[in-house]
Amino acid sequence: MPILLRTTDAVFYSLLVQRYQDFLSSFAQPQFEFDVELTDTPEADPDADVCVTRAGSDWQFRRGDFFAQWDPESGRGTVRQSANPYSIDSVLRIVHTLLLAREGGFLLHAASAVRDGEAHIFTGRSGAGKTTLSRLAPPDATLLTDEVSYVRKSESGYTAYGTPFAGELAKAGENISAPIAAVYLLVQGPENRLEPMDEAETVRTLMRNILFFANDEATVQSVFKSACAFAAGVPMYRMIFTRSSEAWGMIGAAKQIEMMA
Amino acid sequence: MSDRYIARSPRIAARKLGDEMVVMSAADSSLFTLNEVGTAIWQSADGRTTLQSIVAHQVCQQFEVSEADAMRDAEEFVTQLSRHGILLVSDKPIESSSGGTR
Numbered sequence: 001m002p003i004l005l006r007t008t009d010a011v012f013y014s015l016l017v018q019r020y021q022d023f024l025s026s027f028a029q030p031q032f033e034f035d036v037e038l039t040d041t042p043e044a045d046p047d048a049d050v051c052v053t054r055a056g057s058d059w060q061f062r063r064g065d066f067f068a069q070w071d072p073e074s075g076r077g078t079v080r081q082s083a084n085p086y087s088i089d090s091v092l093r094i095v096h097t098l099l100l101a102r103e104g105g106f107l108l109h110a111a112s113a114v115r116d117g118e119a120h121i122f123t124g125r126s127g128a129g130k131t132t133l134s135r136l137a138p139p140d141a142t143l144l145t146d147e148v149s150y151v152r153k154s155e156s157g158y159t160a161y162g163t164p165f166a167g168e169l170a171k172a173g174e175n176i177s178a179p180i181a182a183v184y185l186l187v188q189g190p191e192n193r194l195e196p197m198d199e200a201e202t203v204r205t206l207m208r209n210i211l212f213f214a215n216d217e218a219t220v221q222s223v224f225k226s227a228c229a230f231a232a233g234v235p236m237y238r239m240i241f242t243r244s245s246e247a248w249g250m251i252g253a254a255k256q257i258e259m260m261a
Numbered sequence: 262m263s264d265r266y267i268a269r270s271p272r273i274a275a276r277k278l279g280d281e282m283v284v285m286s287a288a289d290s291s292l293f294t295l296n297e298v299g300t301a302i303w304q305s306a307d308g309r310t311t312l313q314s315i316v317a318h319q320v321c322q323q324f325e326v327s328e329a330d331a332m333r334d335a336e337e338f339v340t341q342l343s344r345h346g347i348l349l350v351s352d353k354p355i356e357s358s359s360g361g362t363r
Contacts, residue, residue, distance in 0.1 A: 200278035224274035
């Protein structure tokens, strides 16, 4: 989904180019575009509450460090923020959650990686081991993100895309995509073990980890519907792991469970 | 409480998954999983039936439980869900209840 960001500030421009370098493209006609107006707003506080509301056909996103307005129909919007990368990063995350909600996808608070042509998604609360597992990734695995996984509905199932939204690794993912093989809920434990999760548990876990900032009824309903549809089509496991690289060996085990089922 | 009418709020999203009903409030994004008894009450909460009638005809007939015990649990259940705006409670029948149960 190509989004055009427009700024008249050369320093901010190069900051954006650097941050999103692997995700830049030259679409003659972007689907969405934002004019970024730089102001002296306060420092970005990623833990501050975001307020996302609908005002007529427009969406308004507000946090201490930014204010954005966006009309999804025309695709145009404006962002007022100071020259920092965190505010625009948050605005882009919000925009993508709204866009994905319309088409049955979502952003998931999760790390993801591609191995053997298939994407594996690792979710869990902060500190559960997403960054650790990302660091332990074997050489033949390509990291899509260590923090925010991008899930889109495709014709045959679901596809995970790389994102520039990084967590503790402070490193953007690779700009590639692959069909999703499975989702794992990370839990630290004394041994490496996989436990299949049933659909209800999968939906509950997804709902706790899907990013959505708008609490209007229509968005909540569509995110819930997306989570139910995803849970019906993609297997989910509780991955109890010891924080060693052997955890990656369990992905093969998940495949065997699938084949036996 | 027992002679009150209960209805599913239209401001929720719900889905039956296996034996459980997963319900989410659109108002505060709280998430609930209802067990089989809770699901039976939930599915009967059409705004036209009193809680007492639901307990007598749905809960006690489907599950081996005394009416007194079932009523006490049902009242607690309804109180909890109504606090999150997931169930509506009224002393008159509640019209046009939907609820998105599928």
